[in-house]
Amino acid sequence: DTGVSQDPxxxxxxxxxNVTFRCDPISEHNRLYWxxxxxxxxxxxxxxxxxxxxxxxxxxxxxxxxxxRPKGSFSTLEIQRTEQGDSxxxxxxxxxxxxxxxxxxxxxxxxxxx
Amino acid sequence: DAKTTQPPSMDCAExxxxxxxxxxxxxxxxxxxxxxRQIHSQGPQYIIHGLKNNETNEMASLIITxxxxxxxxxxxxxxxxxxxxxxxxxxVVPHNNxxxxxxxxxxxxxP
Numbered sequence: 001d002t003g004v005s006q007d008p009x010x011x012x013x014x015x016x017x018n019v020t021f022r023c024d025p026i027s028e029h030n031r032l033y034w035x036x037x038x039x040x041x042x043x044x045x046x047x048x049x050x051x052x053x054x055x056x057x058x059x060x061x062x063x064x065x066x067x068x069r070p071k072g073s074f075s076t077l078e079i080q081r082t083e084q085g086d087s088x089x090x091x092x093x094x095x096x097x098x099x100x101x102x103x104x105x106x107x108x109x110x111x112x113x114x
Numbered sequence: 115d116a117k118t119t120q121p122p123s124m125d126c127a128e129x130x131x132x133x134x135x136x137x138x139x140x141x142x143x144x145x146x147x148x149x150x151r152q153i154h155s156q157g158p159q160y161i162i163h164g165l166k167n168n169e170t171n172e173m174a175s176l177i178i179t180x181x182x183x184x185x186x187x188x189x190x191x192x193x194x195x196x197x198x199x200x201x202x203x204x205x206v207v208p209h210n211n212x213x214x215x216x217x218x219x220x221x222x223x224x225p
Binding site for chain 2: 004033040041042043044045048056058091093102103104105106107108110
């Protein structure tokens with residue numbers, strides 16, 4: 001297995017700018033998840049895709065955030081008009097559908113908003 | 115999902131077994147216990163999961179009490195590279211799609 005990959009690993013941006021992150025899941029996994037993690041806390045669920053359909057969104061996902069998975073493979077997470085409170089690690093995970101359901105995480109993208 | 119309680123930190127001597135406890139007293143019959151760990155600045159790494167039987171893999175063993183209200187993750191021979199935050203999570207598979215991470219236990223393996 002190649003694992004879950006995320007790009008970029010680090011992003012520094014100025015407040016008000018838009019940023020986009022990419023996640024490539026494990027190839028045979030049809031489920032893809034985005035989480036956010038702030039310093040000293042565990043990851044918090046943001047949203048989830050099954051194939052190309054976005055099936056669940058957390059209340060944490062404000063309308064400045066949008067996620068897509070157009071062909072059911074890679075996914076992008078865009079944050080518009082970034083705020084300093086958006087500074088966090090953004091984690092992507094993928095899993096197979098079915099009883100296993102084990103989620104495997106990527107290395108994350110660390111966002112710093114100045 | 116049931117809530118879990120873990121000690122905030124633990125120490126372990128290198129080469130000894132690390133036993134990490136987790137309380138999940140409100141667990142339902144169809145909820146699994148999952149363990150992940152997170153080494154500094156990396157994504158969480160899956161370790162092991164179980165429903166009611168004890169489980170073992172190449173990384174660790176999971177011991178679940180008969181009433182399923184608590185569990186213990188055992189790293190049989192801890193190394194310095196096992197220093198990490200360990201998360202215990204309970205979830206229904208496959209229906210619940212998000213995982214609720216708490217603060218976890220920060221395990222420090224000391225030489």
